[in-house]
Ligand code: HEC
């Protein structure tokens with residue numbers, strides 16, 4: 001093992017140490033790294049801490065839509081309309097706040113999005129991509145056939161802790177140099193004519209996170225190996241760039257959406273939808289810090305001194321606000337107090353979150369407006385059909401823009417201006433959908449939409465695969481009538497155990 005260089009004070013000035021470990025290059029077990037790297041490993045174990053919250057974030061994996069119950073099931077800053085907005089898509093069954101990397105496999109196997117009531121999970125193996133280093137072995141052994149196979153085929157083929165997100169996802173075990181395990185990121189870099197190994201160190205320190213903390217989608221089969229993950233970055237990293245990209249990357253045949261990539265069709269407004277997933281990298285990249293070259297690791301892996309005064313990178317990936325001293329930030333903002341810095345973060349987050357809630361209200365109103373217009377029996381505009389399609393296009397766009405911020409985990413901090421611009425755009429697109437649906441019915445539906453949307457379409461507090469099997473539950477919300485009641489079934493899988 002090499003020596004750690006210490007003594008430099010500025011972030012980014014330290015030269016990364018070079019190691020020659022005793023580990024084989026194919027090692028993927030986290031525990032195998034413990035002996036040679038006890039310092040980093042000890043900080044890594046702190047990812048198991050799952051109690052502490054910050055104002056908008058933290059490590060309790062509460063239900064993100066539940067603003068009614070206390071922790072650990074709900075939280076004051078939850079988003080009550082999530083189940084409505086994702087109705088008909090597995091995300092409407094269960095969606096929880098993120099916690100530490102050491103829980104990634106366990107939380108994945110417990111989530112109700114994967115069908116545990118059937119041998120088939122209903123999702124492809126691609127979902128495993130961001131859960132740990134087993135991907136290296138699986139893709140090597142199965143090649144491009146791996147992706148489209150059912151997710152449950154691998155359920156019991158790994159160890160929950162030893163194979164969760166860990167060392168081999170970011171390091172070459174024999175040298176500990178930063179490296180990528182992720183196929184979609186490697187594909188993207190190749191398409192840009194870039195080679196990870198040749199990139200500046202600081203870019204590497206961001207891209208290792210960009211393997212997973214990004215928006216992605218699964219290829220439709222006429223675009224390459226079915227269900228292979230891809231990043232929608234050809235036009236750029238902004239929500240409009242991605243939205244345009246998705247317009248001609250799929251097999252949709254619905255009128256007005258021909259050739260679109262589609263995640264699912266919302267059953268209430270019959271709209272072919274997109275679901276965004278945690279675009280941390282894309283938000284950060286042109287934000288204040290991203291533009292200034294301040295990377296993920298600077299704030300989420302700040303140097304810590306160990307007992308014998310060695311300086312190491314913390315491998316406890318969590319909110320920098322948990323540290324009362326805000327040390328990660330004060331490496332650079334040394335002239336500011338911790339209180340000041342925390343206040344500045346909260347200032348951005350409150351403004352972002354307030355607009356996020358408004359954006360999702362308008363989005364729900366847009367689905368309801370198109371539902372009303374589709375069922376309208378009164379006199380319609382001569383170009384009714386066109387107007388409905390245009391309204392649905394605006395629903396798709398408004399909700400994708402909302403989700404770009406909603407799914408991003410910093411509540412605006414990674415890019416305050418872009419977050420607010422994206423939410424303003426979302427509100428405008430969704431309102432446009434409401435207006436177009438009104439016009440289609442010569443405003444005959446408008447009186448049904450006057451007033452508080454929370455009264456007109458209440459938030460869905462409870463829904464799950466089990467509940468969707470219960471005809472009584474399916475009478476508890478007016479939107480459930482657009483979903484099929486599922487056949488009664490018993491649970492087949494409990495985490496890794498076949499019942
Ligand atoms: C999500 C990516 C990621 C994972 C997972 C990860 N590391 Fe790191 N590691 C980094 C980054 C980024 C650095 C900083 C490299 C630099 O500054 O050039 C780093 C640095 C290191 C270093 C160099 C010394 C130091 O502290 O900066 C060692 C040793 C190390 N990691 C060990 C480990 C071990 C052991 C594990 C598994 C328990 C692990 N890492 C898991 C991203 C990761």
Ligand code: HEC
Nearest residue numbers: 058059098099100103104107130209211212296300317318
């Ligand atoms: C292999 C995929 C992967 C990589 C690489 C990765 N992450 Fe994560 N990250 C996840 C997943 C999945 C979760 C959620 C785990 C859960 O909730 O069980 C997560 C959660 C987090 C959290 C939330 C922790 C909490 O306490 O709530 C932070 C912060 C985070 N990651 C930062 C980073 C940073 C910074 C990097 C790069 C150094 C990185 N991640 C690299 C997949 C990844």
Ligand code: HEC
Nearest residue numbers: 054057058209213280281284289295296299319321409410
């Ligand atoms: C300038 C510092 C900074 C940089 C750079 C930065 N973050 Fe963050 N990040 C934060 C702050 C502050 C929060 C909000 C924490 C909170 O609300 O408790 C946050 C939140 C997060 C969260 C949610 C944490 C939680 O508790 O659930 C994740 C995940 C995350 N960042 C990942 C990343 C990734 C990936 C990158 C790089 C692409 C990155 N961050 C770059 C400061 C930073």
Ligand code: HEC
Nearest residue numbers: 011288292294298299320328329331332333341344345416
């Ligand atoms: C590696 C250095 C570095 C780190 C670490 C860092 N910052 Fe910054 N920060 C900057 C730079 C550079 C700017 C751009 C403005 C400037 O040049 O002063 C900036 C700007 C800001 C701004 C004003 C712009 C805005 O986006 O609102 C705030 C607030 C801020 N940082 C808070 C934080 C917080 C909170 C953390 C820790 C979570 C943090 N910074 C970590 C370097 C850093």
